[in-house]
Amino acid sequence: MIKQWALDVLTCPKCSGKLTNVQEGVQCEQCAITYPYQNGILRCVEMDNYAESFGFQWNFFKKTQHDSANEYAHSTRRFKAETGWEENDLSGNIVLDGGCGNGRFTEIALKMGAKVIALDLSNAVETCYSNMSEAGFSDEDFLVVQASFYEMPIKENSLDKAFTLGVLQHTPNPRLSLEKIAALVKHDGDIACWVYEKNWKMWMDYRYYFRTVTKYLSKNANWKLSLFLTHTFFPLAWFLNKYFGFPGKLISRVFLPIAFRRVHSSMGYADSKTWTLLDTFDNLSPRYDLPISEKEMFRWLEASGFTDIVRQNTPGLAVKALKK
Ligand SMILES: [Zn+2]
Numbered sequence: 001m002i003k004q005w006a007l008d009v010l011t012c013p014k015c016s017g018k019l020t021n022v023q024e025g026v027q028c029e030q031c032a033i034t035y036p037y038q039n040g041i042l043r044c045v046e047m048d049n050y051a052e053s054f055g056f057q058w059n060f061f062k063k064t065q066h067d068s069a070n071e072y073a074h075s076t077r078r079f080k081a082e083t084g085w086e087e088n089d090l091s092g093n094i095v096l097d098g099g100c101g102n103g104r105f106t107e108i109a110l111k112m113g114a115k116v117i118a119l120d121l122s123n124a125v126e127t128c129y130s131n132m133s134e135a136g137f138s139d140e141d142f143l144v145v146q147a148s149f150y151e152m153p154i155k156e157n158s159l160d161k162a163f164t165l166g167v168l169q170h171t172p173n174p175r176l177s178l179e180k181i182a183a184l185v186k187h188d189g190d191i192a193c194w195v196y197e198k199n200w201k202m203w204m205d206y207r208y209y210f211r212t213v214t215k216y217l218s219k220n221a222n223w224k225l226s227l228f229l230t231h232t233f234f235p236l237a238w239f240l241n242k243y244f245g246f247p248g249k250l251i252s253r254v255f256l257p258i259a260f261r262r263v264h265s266s267m268g269y270a271d272s273k274t275w276t277l278l279d280t281f282d283n284l285s286p287r288y289d290l291p292i293s294e295k296e297m298f299r300w301l302e303a304s305g306f307t308d309i310v311r312q313n314t315p316g317l318a319v320k321a322l323k324k
Helices: 052-060 074-083 106-111 125-134 174-184 200-204 207-214 219-243 245-255 269-284 294-303
Strands: 019-021 025-028 034-038 041-043 094-098 115-120 142-146 159-165 185-195 306-311 317-323
Touching (some): 074 106, 074 159, 106 115, 174 185, 174 294, 219 245, 294 317
């Protein structure tokens, strides 16, 4: 049974009819379609899709970036910096995590007292559900949904907040994805987005050269390539980043074809290598990688009825806005 607070904001993605609990899931009173609800997950898409690489990635690196499973608190720092929200801002709110993956930010929002709809297109939703349960959250407070941004089972103008961190650029139409999410937020509610920024600096990043080829490769080929690149270049990257200060970091960033990650001064070699492998695969394998400029983001949010649009002072393009 889907709990009442969630049912109140759900709707049939096909016809916008009212959904009610039935034995196998929820059923639309208008068109009679039943959407299965099993093992804590509401399914509105049937099979794998362009997000397959993310399904693999988030199931493999199940808890790597989860604050509940390490001591770096990196996801909490990112969440606060990119959304501008603090503890009390989310308390009692119904919040969408748009593109939740395996739930690294879902757990932060839950911890801050929100009721969360964690939505993703990939089969990472399964890991998201088990991760939240294992981190001790009750599924009274969250609902995991597998759906596309273009057909979400959520009512327009119904949510207190929505956030989507690192996701829009990986959809086939980032503007439409943003509009669909923006439509779900209620008046006086707010939205927070973090995306890859379109600017001259992106051309210093190896990924956009590699991606001209890798976006056509299979998930398995990209995985093998990411393993090869990480094993080959990580030792040098570690050395440069750890012992050569800013020049070392710059050389590593511009010349080495891996996504070097060391998110905390206490992070050791092995963890740093795992995070680097994760993000190297994350750079090379997505079907879509369409960065967005600040101007575009502001324009799209304005067109969706948002005001008080603010860019956060943090790496990447993080923007927060209020719905009129
Ligand atoms: Zn319907």
